[in-house]
Amino acid sequence: MTEMISEDDFPMIEVKKMNETEVRLFALLFNLLKEPKGISFQRFRKIMPRYYHNEDIDSDRKKLYRDLGQLKSMGFNIKVANFGFQSEDHFPYYLEKESLESVLKFSKEELEFLSYKLCEVENQDNEVLLSLSQKLFSKNLDLYPKGIKINKRKKESDTNEDSDLLKIIQSIKDKRALVIRYGKDGKERIIEPYRLIRKNSEDFYLLAYDRTRKNLRRFILPRIEVKKDLREDFISNKKISDRDTNFHPLGFDVHDEERLQFSVANHYIDSLETFLNGYQYSLEENTFTILTTNRSALFPFFTKYPDALQISSENPFSAYFQNHIKQILETYKSVA
Numbered sequence: 001m002t003e004m005i006s007e008d009d010f011p012m013i014e015v016k017k018m019n020e021t022e023v024r025l026f027a028l029l030f031n032l033l034k035e036p037k038g039i040s041f042q043r044f045r046k047i048m049p050r051y052y053h054n055e056d057i058d059s060d061r062k063k064l065y066r067d068l069g070q071l072k073s074m075g076f077n078i079k080v081a082n083f084g085f086q087s088e089d090h091f092p093y094y095l096e097k098e099s100l101e102s103v104l105k106f107s108k109e110e111l112e113f114l115s116y117k118l119c120e121v122e123n124q125d126n127e128v129l130l131s132l133s134q135k136l137f138s139k140n141l142d143l144y145p146k147g148i149k150i151n152k153r154k155k156e157s158d159t160n161e162d163s164d165l166l167k168i169i170q171s172i173k174d175k176r177a178l179v180i181r182y183g184k185d186g187k188e189r190i191i192e193p194y195r196l197i198r199k200n201s202e203d204f205y206l207l208a209y210d211r212t213r214k215n216l217r218r219f220i221l222p223r224i225e226v227k228k229d230l231r232e233d234f235i236s237n238k239k240i241s242d243r244d245t246n247f248h249p250l251g252f253d254v255h256d257e258e259r260l261q262f263s264v265a266n267h268y269i270d271s272l273e274t275f276l277n278g279y280q281y282s283l284e285e286n287t288f289t290i291l292t293t294n295r296s297a298l299f300p301f302f303t304k305y306p307d308a309l310q311i312s313s314e315n316p317f318s319a320y321f322q323n324h325i326k327q328i329l330e331t332y333k334s335v336a
Contacts, residue, residue: 024051028067029076029095038081038092043270068093092270164226168193168206171229177211179228182219188227192234196221197245207244209236216244248279249297250290260295262317263287268308275301286310299324 018026027048031039041064045052052060068078077096106114171178172193181188191208194216198204204221216238263286264272272288282289292298295317302309302321311318 024048025067025070027051029071032076032078032093032095036094037271038094040092040270043092092274164224165221167226167229168221168224169196172196175234177230177232177234178226179230180219181225181227182223190230191217191219192236194238194240195245197247205247207240209234209238211235216240218247248276250276250279250292250294252294252297254294254296257291257293258295260290260292260298260317261287262315263310263312264308265310268305271305272301272308295320296324303328 028044028051031044031047039047041052041061044064045060052064054060054063072078078093079096080091080093167178170176172195175192177190177192179188179190190211191206192211193206193208195207196204197207197218206219206221206224207216208219209215210217266286269283269286273283276288276290280291290298298317299321303325309318309321311322313319
């Protein structure tokens with residue numbers, strides 16, 4: 001005789017109406033799933049005004065941090081992308097989807113065994129060992145082998161670079177000229193160092209007056225070889241402008257300065273603002289206005305996102321971009 005199955009065998013989960021916080025978290029998660037490239041804080045304020053549109057922007061910012069933290073505690077891997085010196089409000093938050101098959105997992109015993117083996121290695125390559133240790137013990141620092149000492153050996157080239165950097169910094173302080181060797185030709189030149197500039201997170205440049213070329217120039221710091229400190233005062237008296245320290249290609253001198261206006265699709269506004277980071281522009285609704293001496297610097301963005309630009313026959317920039325695309329097509333045809 002078949003036993004009868006009752007409702008008691010499958011207890012139902014009581015359905016409750018979601019409260020305001022749960023609705024907000026669900027909407028937040030849904031938007032993150034919908035936008036795999038990420039959404040910035042400012043973008044959240046636009047698409048979720050019901051929850052993040054307080055007059056006090058700091059209050060909204062803290063509220064979003066709390067909500068993202070709550071989603072993280074539920075197991076959602078939410079991260080934030082970093083783009084150089086851009087304001088944190090424009091960093092896109094995104095939901096990272098990890099593949100379980102691609103994640104290495106070690107037991108406590110395995111990690112302890114590896115730690116002892118690392119300690120036993122002779123004639124070890126310290127840089128490789130450091131990298132390996134950081135990966136293996138990133139989440140298990142209590143198992144990090146205490147016997148390992150990472151002593152990175154300085155190469156002779158590293159020592160020379162440190163010495164050159166100290167001389168450059170001192171010359172900036174004292175306002176004294178330097179003789180340097182720079183570039184493929186290896187020719188010596190006399191420069192008057194004004195300022196060190198960092199671009200992105202790792203690229204360093206020196207802004208200096210080149211006495212031979214009689215203008216301010218940017219030098220890639222690691223390529224500078226200091227030959228001599230002249231102990232001579234500066235003969236130039238330059239005032240550093242924002243343009244001198246701006247490395248965005250829109251500021252390169254390719255043609256006379258012109259005013260460009262163009263409209264983009266709403267969902268590409270954040271991406272274009274990220275692309276323009278560090279360069280002055282104005283934005284009204286979805287229309288950008290830019291003063292530039294190198295309009296072609298915008299072409300790579302719209303080539304990558306062809307749906308972003310709203311083409312208009314009355315807009316000169318549309319004609320410039322369409323002509324650029326035609327030239328690319330003609331080039332490909334000639335190659336084929």
